[in-house]
Amino acid sequence: MRKSLTEIIGRTARTFAVGLLCTLATAATAEPYRLAPGDRVLVQIIELNNHSYVGTVDTAGQIRLPYLGTHLAANKTLDELSQDISLAVAGQQIRSVQNGISSVIVLDEQDIFLDIDTYRPVTVVGAVAAPGRVPFEPGLNVRAAIGSAGGNALAGQTERVDQLANFRTRQAELRETEAWLAAELWRIDVLLSGADSDTPIGEEYRIVEDRLDSRDVENFRRMIDGARAQLDREREDNAARIVLTKKRTEFLETALAQFQTASEIEEERLQDVLQLSNRGLTTVNSLDNAREGALNASSRLLTTQADLAAAESELQSLMIEKQGLDADFVQALMDEKAKFERDYDEARARLTSLNRELALGTFTAEQDDSTELQYILHRQDGASETSTEVTPDTLLRPGDVVEVIFTYN
Numbered sequence: 001m002r003k004s005l006t007e008i009i010g011r012t013a014r015t016f017a018v019g020l021l022c023t024l025a026t027a028a029t030a031e032p033y034r035l036a037p038g039d040r041v042l043v044q045i046i047e048l049n050n051h052s053y054v055g056t057v058d059t060a061g062q063i064r065l066p067y068l069g070t071h072l073a074a075n076k077t078l079d080e081l082s083q084d085i086s087l088a089v090a091g092q093q094i095r096s097v098q099n100g101i102s103s104v105i106v107l108d109e110q111d112i113f114l115d116i117d118t119y120r121p122v123t124v125v126g127a128v129a130a131p132g133r134v135p136f137e138p139g140l141n142v143r144a145a146i147g148s149a150g151g152n153a154l155a156g157q158t159e160r161v162d163q164l165a166n167f168r169t170r171q172a173e174l175r176e177t178e179a180w181l182a183a184e185l186w187r188i189d190v191l192l193s194g195a196d197s198d199t200p201i202g203e204e205y206r207i208v209e210d211r212l213d214s215r216d217v218e219n220f221r222r223m224i225d226g227a228r229a230q231l232d233r234e235r236e237d238n239a240a241r242i243v244l245t246k247k248r249t250e251f252l253e254t255a256l257a258q259f260q261t262a263s264e265i266e267e268e269r270l271q272d273v274l275q276l277s278n279r280g281l282t283t284v285n286s287l288d289n290a291r292e293g294a295l296n297a298s299s300r301l302l303t304t305q306a307d308l309a310a311a312e313s314e315l316q317s318l319m320i321e322k323q324g325l326d327a328d329f330v331q332a333l334m335d336e337k338a339k340f341e342r343d344y345d346e347a348r349a350r351l352t353s354l355n356r357e358l359a360l361g362t363f364t365a366e367q368d369d370s371t372e373l374q375y376i377l378h379r380q381d382g383a384s385e386t387s388t389e390v391t392p393d394t395l396l397r398p399g400d401v402v403e404v405i406f407t408y409n
Contacts, residue, residue, distance in 0.1 A: 039057045192334075
């Protein structure tokens, strides 16, 4: 099919504009990377025998790391986050046990090393063979992301019926997936709010009751009750161990006082026998017995002191555990919610793109020169999202969504 001069000039101008946008996007990627929810950060503490831990930036932009606490990470570079953590923990003492030897380590800014463990994935939706997430690596461009998603879905297809059946099946699967993910989010919201499990499902999650069986909804309600029952059991177990440890501590304190008195008495007796021995008024056996008595009393005293210190340390750990039970429960729910929110947003984006293609009638028996591919980059910038037409060479950032659309002239 021949094209007019006007069409050629128009397409050339559009290609130039898209190329300019690609250049600007490429330049932007040269800036230091700033963390966002979903990024996983690797942290190494050099003094702890280079032990490494991985923390995930949650939906609130916070990252929680062992020994180092919780810090705001979103919109910060690795260097900025490292400086914040170093300033917060400088001079902090932590206890380390290596090869059975306990030691105290004082942290400073040289002890902490941060690196990216895993970037947020890129999502590819639209007319591709396998829509979904693509792992992000620096240098990933639109062409490579689409290749990882199986390439263009409609390339080489000529049978309208087969295409439509395939898309309808994918649509049904996505609708069901969307409903299940919404149910998971509803479950977590109920747990976080403290509401009863039989609370009616609000309008925000109406698709749960519309698309899932009533037995499935009931199973989610039982999961809510089960999670709360598990937390109650952990609280009761912690409380029982605290009571037992307190009793043990009180017993050891009483025994320590008694052994302290006994040790003093045995020491005085030994001194008296030594004086008599120096004057030749006692036997060797009496002196040996006095020495043995003083040694045994001192040994019992030292053993009891060690047992009391261990019991007090255990009691302190249990009190810290008690304080952290609810916080850990909430943090686990927040981490789980962040994961389901990402999956839910991805499913909705894929479903929206699929519905758009079905509505636009992109399934034609033949494809001619009037058909072309269009690549739309959806990028989250702070609280807003931008959507821009790009070229296959455009470099991507973590968390980007690439939408592939067939357009017709």
